[in-house]
Structures are given as structure tokens and as C-alpha cells.
Amino acid sequence: MKDGTQSIDANSxxxxxxxxxxxxxxxxxxxxxxxxxxxxxxxxLSQLINEERLNKLMTQSDEFLSSLDGEIKDFND
Structure with missing residues (x-):
């Protein structure tokens, strides 16, 4: 009966x-x-968006992409 119970449990x-x-x-x-x-x-939308925070995030992403671009160029050399 144990096998039958496992089958029922598996189906459930x-x-x-x-x-x-x-x-x-x-x-x-x-x-x-x-x-x-x-x-x-x-x-x-302007009420929902924190423009100051958005600008900071965009600056950080630009800095990150610039540094990443530099690392990729250094890697190729």
C-alpha cells in the first residue's frame, strides 16, 4: 500500500x-x-520620478560604462 500512497501523493x-x-x-x-x-x-510621471535620483543613477551608469570600455580596451591590448 505504500506504493499506492506515494502515487497518490505524487499526483497531488x-x-x-x-x-x-x-x-x-x-x-x-x-x-x-x-x-x-x-x-x-x-x-x-513627473510626480512619480525622483529626478535627482534618476540623474545620479544615469551619471553612475555613464561612469561605469566608461570604465568598462577602458577595461575592455586594456584587455584587447
Missing amino acids: SAENVEQHLQELEKADYELLYYSQEQTFNADE
Whole structure:
């Protein structure tokens, strides 16, 4: 009977995993669907974006890319 119990448990686990994956897929679809419905105008976006922080991040990314470019050139030599 132990083998029968394991088979039932395995089926239950597989069913649970499949159900969970279907729920995730549905949630992803709903998120995509609802995100496409929402439109933001420039004023709303400007309220959401921290311009000072964005500028700092852009400066850091520019510095990083510049240093990376230098490292790649040094590597080729």
C-alpha cells in the first residue's frame, strides 16, 4: 500500500504545481492587461520620478560604462 500512497501523493503534488503555474500565468496576463489600460500623462510621471535620483543613477551608469570600455580596451591590448 505504500506504493499506492506515494502515487497518490505524487499526483497531488503534480496537480498542485500545475494549478500554481496556471494561477501565475493568469496573474501575469492580468498584470499585463491592466498595465496596458493605464496611461500616464507627463505631469503624473513627473510626480512619480525622483529626478535627482534618476540623474545620479544615469551619471553612475555613464561612469561605469566608461570604465568598462577602458577595461575592455586594456584587455584587447
